[in-house]
Amino acid sequence: MSLHGNNLDLFEILVKQNYEKVYQTVYFYTRDKFISEDAVQQAFIIAYNKLNQLSSKDKFASWVISIALNEAKHMLNHNNHERITPITNFHLNTLSYSEEKDLDLKEDIDNALNKLKHKETEILVLKYYADLTLKQISDLLGINLSNAKVRLHRAKEKFRKMIDNEFKHNIGG
């Protein structure tokens, strides 16, 4: 209702539409439930107060993710915690697909990701799940833009080759 009531109602929609994606990205980065919750909470509060700085409506999720990751990075540095556990450490065997063809492709990709270095998986998550720009990624990872481009290119090519190899192997087998 009224001034902040209306804005909060609208912002509630934004938070609920985007919370899952923001939290999952930050958790992937920190592997710490409490830091992730705090960082995401703080990011949405900052976003609410700085909404007029958002350049494009399509970028809301990645904007909040970049704020949250920076908050998380600050918290991790402050607490001197370990961070980054590659996605390949998750329990991949719990995944299931309803369609057989999806399952085949999925198995190929699972095998592919198991062979990626964690830095390569990390940059794929930041680029393709979080939709961050290369500039944001390079700032976050503390590497220059060229290195970020190279790392992303290598990760993608490795991913591609591994899928191709798995596919050929399956056809051959």
Add this chain to the structure above:
Amino acid sequence: MALSEIELNRAIKDYLSKELDKNIEVPDIDNQWEKIKQQILKTETIPTTQKSIFKQNRVALVITILLSISTITFLHPNNANAFGGKIAKIFNYIIGKTSNNVTETYQQVDDPGIPKVQDLGEIIEKEVSLDEVHNMISFKLATPSYLPHEANTRRVFITSHGADVYEINIEYNVNDKVIVFSQENVPYGASRGSLYDKDNTVIKDIMINGNPAILFMNKNGMNTLNWQSRSLLLQLKGQISEEEIIKIAQSIK
């Protein structure tokens, strides 16, 4: 299996999305939203109550003056919520095509003629008792005579919007759920815009005690009912059934 660049990008994106969905447990989003909301309310309230204009530096004073001028331009004479509407446009822009906007306009029968510009003044929200609310406001507080029998009053908040305009939020606990009943006096009529996610929300036009009302039913079980009665903008919100929310609303005189 030679993937094109587009197919490769899509394969990576799809895979990571499914992988993170499956393996990362997300906290309860409603709970998280409540925490975020409380922090926002806290940060919005503290500066207005604690800052003294005499303590601000010259730059802040200039900003204040500029803001005041801007505020006047945003105010529509007949619309107590117009300034909020300006900010709401930003949200509308972001949420974009998955949202719809519904506007309700309430005009008083005894039109006072030239509408008055509302002096927003200081916006202060504080937790109070129901007795304190009665002593602070000049209009008759609307309260439900019917509530589910397990309901009890959780908290009451009053927000002063200046010029004798108040918003009162009464929260009720109903088992593990919360119902929020909000009311705001609008002596010169008002327009209320409600933005909702049309993919997940069904709306219904109904009547509450002879007044038009809009019921927003979200697929997460959250129902919101907006209506107006005797110069009050009213809203009931909570994870309660359509029948129950209407029954409570009809008991509010």
